[in-house]
Amino acid sequence: MKIRTLLLTLGMVGSLALLAGCDLKGGVEQGRCVAFEKGKSATIVAETLKDGKATYSESSQVLTYKLPVAARDMGPTPETGALLAADPDNGFVLMYDKAANKVVKLAVNFTDVEKNVDAKHPKVKGKTFPVIDKSQQTVTIYAAGMKALLTFKVPSEAKNFDDAAWTFGNELRVAFLNASKDQALRIMNCTKTSIYKRK
Numbered sequence: 001m002k003i004r005t006l007l008l009t010l011g012m013v014g015s016l017a018l019l020a021g022c023d024l025k026g027g028v029e030q031g032r033c034v035a036f037e038k039g040k041s042a043t044i045v046a047e048t049l050k051d052g053k054a055t056y057s058e059s060s061q062v063l064t065y066k067l068p069v070a071a072r073d074m075g076p077t078p079e080t081g082a083l084l085a086a087d088p089d090n091g092f093v094l095m096y097d098k099a100a101n102k103v104v105k106l107a108v109n110f111t112d113v114e115k116n117v118d119a120k121h122p123k124v125k126g127k128t129f130p131v132i133d134k135s136q137q138t139v140t141i142y143a144a145g146m147k148a149l150l151t152f153k154v155p156s157e158a159k160n161f162d163d164a165a166w167t168f169g170n171e172l173r174v175a176f177l178n179a180s181k182d183q184a185l186r187i188m189n190c191t192k193t194s195i196y197k198r199k
Contacts, residue, residue, distance in 0.1 A: 033078040033169040065184040075189035081167030112151035130166040
C-alpha cells in the first residue's frame with residue numbers, strides 16, 4: 001500500500017512538473033558571474049530566496065559550471081565582478097572573495113544614497129560604473145535592481161582592491177542535469193538578454 005501511495009505521489013508531482021514546464025531530472029540556478037574562463041567554465045554566486053525575493057548573503061553558494069557543449073546554448077559572454085549586493089540601510093556590501101572562494105561582508109560608510117534612479121536617468125544613462133575617486137577614497141556604483149545610485153568610502157583594508165571588486169557581474173541563469181550538476185546544459189545571460197525584446 002505504501003509503495004502504491006508513493007508511486008501515485010510521484011506521478012502527481014511529475015504531472016505538475018510537466019504542466020509547469022519543469023524537468024525533474026534537472027534544475028536551474030541563477031546568480032552573479034564572478035569568474036569566467038572562455039571555452040571552459042563559468043562561476044556564479046547563487047541567489048537565495050528571502051521573503052519571496054532573490055538576494056545574496058554570506059551563506060550564498062559559489063557554483064562552477066562547465067560551459068554548454070553546443071555554442072547555441074551559451075548566451076552572450078558574461079562580464080565578471082566581485083560585487084554582489086549593497087545595503088545602504090545597514091552600511092555594508094557583499095563581495096566574492098576569490099582567495100577564500102566565499103561571500104564576505106564588508107562594512108562601508110555610505111556618503112550619498114540616491115533612490116528611485118532608473119537606468120534612463122542622466123546620472124546613469126551612458127555612464128560606466130563603478131566610478132572610483134582615489135583622491136576622496138570613494139566608490140560610486142549603480143545598483144540596478146534597487147534603482148539606487150550609491151557612493152561610499154572605501155575602508156582602509158580595501159584600499160588596494162582593484163576595480164573588479166566594486167563591479168557587479170552579469171546575472172546568469174544556468175540549467176543543468178542532476179546527474180552532472182557541474183555541466184551546464186544552457187546558460188542565459190539575463191543582464192544582456194531581454195526575453196521581452198521582439199525579433
